[in-house]
Amino acid sequence: MKAKTSLTQPSRYPKRMDYSEETINAILDEGLFCHVSFTNDGQPFLLPTGYARIGKILYLHGSVGSHFFMQMAKGIPVCVAVTLLDALVLARSVFNHSVNYRSVIGFGKTRLVENEEEKWLAAKSFTEHMIPGRWDDARQPTASEMKKTMFIAVELEEMSAKLRTHGVGDDPEDLDLDVWAGLLPLPVKAQPLQVAEDLKAGVPVPEYLQNYWRGK
Amino acid sequence: MKAKTSLTQPSRYPKRMDYSEETINAILDEGLFCHVSFTNDGQPFLLPTGYARIGKILYLHGSVGSHFFMQMAKGIPVCVAVTLLDALVLARSVFNHSVNYRSVIGFGKTRLVENEEEKWLAAKSFTEHMIPGRWDDARQPTASEMKKTMFIAVELEEMSAKLRTHGVGDDPEDLDLDVWAGLLPLPVKAQPLQVAEDLKAGVPVPEYLQNYWRGK
Numbered sequence: 499m500k501a502k503t504s505l506t507q508p509s510r511y512p513k514r515m516d517y518s519e520e521t522i523n524a525i526l527d528e529g530l531f532c533h534v535s536f537t538n539d540g541q542p543f544l545l546p547t548g549y550a551r552i553g554k555i556l557y558l559h560g561s562v563g564s565h566f567f568m569q570m571a572k573g574i575p576v577c578v579a580v581t582l583l584d585a586l587v588l589a590r591s592v593f594n595h596s597v598n599y600r601s602v603i604g605f606g607k608t609r610l611v612e613n614e615e616e617k618w619l620a621a622k623s624f625t626e627h628m629i630p631g632r633w634d635d636a637r638q639p640t641a642s643e644m645k646k647t648m649f650i651a652v653e654l655e656e657m658s659a660k661l662r663t664h665g666v667g668d669d670p671e672d673l674d675l676d677v678w679a680g681l682l683p684l685p686v687k688a689q690p691l692q693v694a695e696d697l698k699a700g701v702p703v704p705e706y707l708q709n710y711w712r713g714k
Numbered sequence: 715m716k717a718k719t720s721l722t723q724p725s726r727y728p729k730r731m732d733y734s735e736e737t738i739n740a741i742l743d744e745g746l747f748c749h750v751s752f753t754n755d756g757q758p759f760l761l762p763t764g765y766a767r768i769g770k771i772l773y774l775h776g777s778v779g780s781h782f783f784m785q786m787a788k789g790i791p792v793c794v795a796v797t798l799l800d801a802l803v804l805a806r807s808v809f810n811h812s813v814n815y816r817s818v819i820g821f822g823k824t825r826l827v828e829n830e831e832e833k834w835l836a837a838k839s840f841t842e843h844m845i846p847g848r849w850d851d852a853r854q855p856t857a858s859e860m861k862k863t864m865f866i867a868v869e870l871e872e873m874s875a876k877l878r879t880h881g882v883g884d885d886p887e888d889l890d891l892d893v894w895a896g897l898l899p900l901p902v903k904a905q906p907l908q909v910a911e912d913l914k915a916g917v918p919v920p921e922y923l924q925n926y927w928r929g930k
Contacts, residue, residue, distance in 0.1 A: 505757070530802075530900070531813070533795055535751035535758040541721070542751040542758055546797040546817050579749055581762040583902070586746075588923075592841050592852045593859040597747070601762050625808050629898075636808045636893050643809040666910045677852050678917050682845075682926060683905040684746070686799070694882045694895040701894050707804075710898060 505605050506658035516659040525602045525659055526551045528713045529580035530628065530686070534558065534652070536576045536608075538569065549580075550623035556604070556652040557611070557620040562645075570608040570650045578604045578652055583684055589668045590677040598681065600661045604654040611649035620649045631706030686712055721821050722874035732875040741818045741875055742767045744929045745796035746844065746902070750774065750868070752792045752824075754785065765796075766839035772820070772868040773827070773836040778861075786824040786866045794820045794868055799900055805884045806893040814897065816877045820870040827865035836865045847922030902928055 506517070516522070526549075534545045545566050550557045556578060560567040570576070580602045587596040611617050621644065625633045639647075666679045688710040691703060722733070732738070742765075750761045761782050765772045772794060776783040786792070796818045803812040827833050837860065841849045855863075882895045904926040907919060 530799055531797065531815075533749040533751075533760060533762075533797070535749075535760045535793070537753045537756060537758045540753060541791060541821075542753045542793040544749060544751045544760075544793045544795040544819055546749075546795055546815070548813065575757060577751070577758040577760045579760040579762055581747065581749070583746055585908075586844060588845065588848070588852075590853050591855070591859075592837070592849065593855045593863075595841065595844070595848075595852070597764065597844075599747075599762070603760055605757075621808070625811065628802060628811070628813075629804065632804070632811075633808065636804075636811070637806050637888055637891055639807070639809045643807075647809075665908075672853055673912055674914055675853055676914065676917050678920050678923065679910040679913055681908040682923065683908065684902050685905060686900050687903055687905070689899040689901060689903070692801075692881075692897040692899065694884075694897075696889055697895050698890055698892065701892055704894055707894065707898065 503656055505656050506603065514660050514662055516661060521659045521661070522602050522657050523551065525582060525600045526556070526580055527627070529582060530712065532556065532578050532580045534576050534578050536569065536574050548624065548628060550620065550627035552619070552623055554654045556654060557624060558650045558652065559620065559624060559647050562648045564648070567648045567650060571610040571648065573610070574608055576606060576608055576652060578606070578654070584663070585684060586682040587666055588679055588682060589666050590672040590675040590679050591668060594666070594668050596662060596667070598662050600659065600663070602657060602659050604652070604657040606652045606654040609651045609653060611651050617644060617649050621647070629706065631704065635704055719872055721872050722819065730876050730878055732877060737875045737877070738818050738873050739767065741798060741816045742772070742796055743843070745798060746928065748772065748794050748796045750792050750794050752785065752790055764840065764844065766836065766843035768835065768839055770870045772870060773840060774866045774868065775836065775840060775863050778864045780864070783864045783866060787826040787864065789826070790824055792822060792824055792868060794822070794870070800879070801900060802898040803882055804895055804898060805882050806888040806891040806895050807884060810882070810884050812878060812883070814878050816875065816879070818873060818875050820868070820873040822868045822870040825867045825869060827867050833860060833865050837863070845922065847920065851920055
């Protein structure tokens with residue numbers, strides 16, 4: 499994987515950039531959905547969708563009838579973003595307000611997954627990415643369900659992470675103002691489960707859902 | 715604003731589409747950041763960034779030195795997405811797993827904001843979109859700070875919302891399986907404030923931060 503090319507070199511805040519695989523993978527593994535950007539006749543399009551990562555491949559899936567997926571099945575250049583918002587940063591001055599975030603931008607090309615083994619690997623990884631432990635517990639797909647699903651591999655050739663993780667950065671002359679300053683954390687946090695009304699009596703909440711948590 | 719053109723017509727799940735201004739605006743006003751997609755020499759690019767909405771215009775802002783913003787200053791077609799994840803939907807079968815979400819996709823063209831009055835309106839709206847009540851409390855920008863900031867208006871010509879808000883949709887033959895089913899809500903929820911270490915003694919937490927909440 500190339501790093502710091504003309505695609506991923508920033509014009510601003512170079513200190514916020516991180517090209518390490520460890521940082522990039524941690525963000526990709528914590529995120530629940532990505533945005534995929536592609537171009538058709540010069541018109542940019544966006545698709546918000548789930549994903550799973552295996553090595554430097556992101557797997558997407560959709561219905562075989564989706565026109566976005568049919569586009570991607572042709573093998574097209576895409577840009578993919580995963581963005582995690584951590585906190586609003588409230589400075590004394592409006593100008594120094596900011597946001598703590600961790601994001602990955604990746605550039606690559608799509609490929610239709612045709613190999614059966616790779617399809618199953620993508621399906622399992624997708625489920626396990628969203629809810630670790632779910633694949634072995636839920637009823638697994640039938641061959642006919644798999645036929646209705648299209649899997650797309652995005653082979654990421656270039657990736658970069660961008661992070662802001664520090665505190666308030668006010669100008670020295672503003673520090674004495676009577677304005678509250680600090681962080682307002684806004685993480686994704688699981689709320690109490692809502693059980694399906696028609697759940698079979700006696701089915702317990704599985705352990706992997708009891709302390710569901712994204713990130714480390 | 716046109717609705718249901720070839721850009722916004724879905725190939726799948728037409729029931730999930732909503733073209734009403736009320737639904738679209740509610741999602742745009744709840745979101746904290748958007749993804750902007752644009753094309754340069756056939757290569758798609760993505761920029762995650764904050765925004766504010768006034769009518770059918772989304773305002774973005776960045777440094778005058780940012781190459782993404784310099785691109786947008788030229789007036790280019792963009793696609794913008796705001797995506798809110800509400801819950802993971804756990805069905806008995808892997809195939810029927812889903813996600814509850816609300817998203818807006820908008821198509822439009824960028825315009826550099828040059829009028830001083832519109833710039834100030836955008837700056838205020840941006841701050842108030844993130845933290846209602848903050849603009850009048852914090853130290854407002856100086857003329858020199860405003861000169862360092864570029865404001866871009868995205869004039870949205872076509873928009874559509876897509877929502878999944880219902881419960882588990884399992885096949886009838888799976889209902890009797892011993893698999894837990896239901897929703898795992900994952901909303902954005904403010905966590906306790908982290909005060910800046912160097913905050914002037916005696917500055918209280920403002921009321922607008924005490925019950926910070928996105929959405930209705």
